[in-house]
Amino acid sequence: MVRQTAHSQRPAGTQTVLTLGGTWRGIHRLFPIAIFLIPFGIAFGVAATEHGMSVYQSIAMSALVFSGAAQFVSLDFLRAPVAFGSLALIMLAINARFIIMGAALSPWVNALPITKRMLVLSYLTNPNFADSQRAFKSGERDVGILLGGGLVLWANWVIGTTLGAVAGSMIGNPKTFGLDVVMDCFLATVLMGEMDNRTAIIPAIVASVIALLTGGWLPTGWNVILAAIIGGIAGEMFRAK
Known part of the structure; x- marks a missing residue:
């Protein structure tokens, strides 16, 4: 494919x-x-x-x-x-x-x-x-x-x-x-519609975990940036396999 x-x-x-x-x-x-x-x-x-x-x-x-x-x-x-x-x-x-x-x-x-x-x-x-x-x-x-x-x-x-x-x-x-919670629910619904294969699911899971784990000790917003970077790296690593 x-x-x-x-x-x-x-x-x-x-x-x-x-x-x-x-x-x-x-x-x-x-x-x-x-x-x-x-x-x-x-x-x-x-x-x-x-x-x-x-x-x-x-x-x-x-x-x-x-x-x-x-x-x-x-x-x-x-x-x-x-x-x-x-x-x-x-x-x-x-x-x-x-x-x-x-x-x-x-x-x-x-x-x-x-x-x-x-x-x-x-x-x-x-x-x-x-x-x-x-x-x-x-x-x-x-x-x-x-x-x-x-x-x-x-x-x-x-x-x-x-x-x-x-x-x-x-x-x-x-x-x-x-x-x-309405806007968050809307975004979550749209994103779930994009989770149609493992290539999309893996980086999403990795980014979510990183954002949650670092949200308490990184300044506001920086946990999202770090999550996006690591999630993207994870996605590329998975795709390269």
């Missing part, structure tokens, strides 16, 4: 495009999941105002940064004097996963002009990465589904932040309703 590479998964004779229709399809695909991003945005809006940010600053941060985990962590650095060096390292660790995501999407996204490429990747998140990569592997050629999924997630994140920043602590803790 000939093993397909990432570049060979795109059907021959097709051209990667970015259309309005594809963007709408991306919005429709992830709208049910994006709804559950609102409670997380509410939690951030509440936390941001409690850390001294104004309503407008909280909303602007979510609209411009759009990185949930990184935004929550950054709140602890708002006290003067701001430790910009430490903050930069933490942000790098938390967001380093996007390097891996970008590499996985490169056979499709890199076919776009640089301006369109930057627009699409500005809205890259875990859910629309998982959804779009599966669609691309199935023959999808419209990168609009990646952009559309990111846009609907971004919109709900900003809406949630606005509600949390305006209403404050009156809303309460969204985790009380158990909504904090």
Whole structure:
């Protein structure tokens, strides 16, 4: 059997495009999941105002940064004097996963002009990465589904932040309703659908074990980077056998 590479998964004779229709399809695909991003945005809006940010600053941060985990962590650095060096390292660790995501999407996204490429990747998140990569592997050629999924997630994140920043602590803790596990369950379901052979299962298991074992003693996010590296090495070693 000939093993397909990432570049060979795109059907021959097709051209990667970015259309309005594809963007709408991306919005429709992830709208049910994006709804559950609102409670997380509410939690951030509440936390941001409690850390001294104004309503407008909280909303602007979510609209411009759009990185949930990184935004929550950054709140602890708002006290003067701001430790910009430490903050930069933490942000790098938390967001380093996007390097891996970008590499996985490169056979499709890199076919776009640089301006369109930057627009699409500005809205890259875990859910629309998982959804779009599966669609691309199935023959999808419209990168609009990646952009559309990111846009609907971004919109709900900003809406949630606005509600949390305006209403404050009156809303309460969204985790009380158990909504904090919805996104994790969605990602786990998508990933399980990709576990169709041992070549995919081995690195996933190795990376999961490493992430769990090192999560307690490595700084936030670095355990994920280490897990990705070791998991990738394990996958290549297994494939070479």
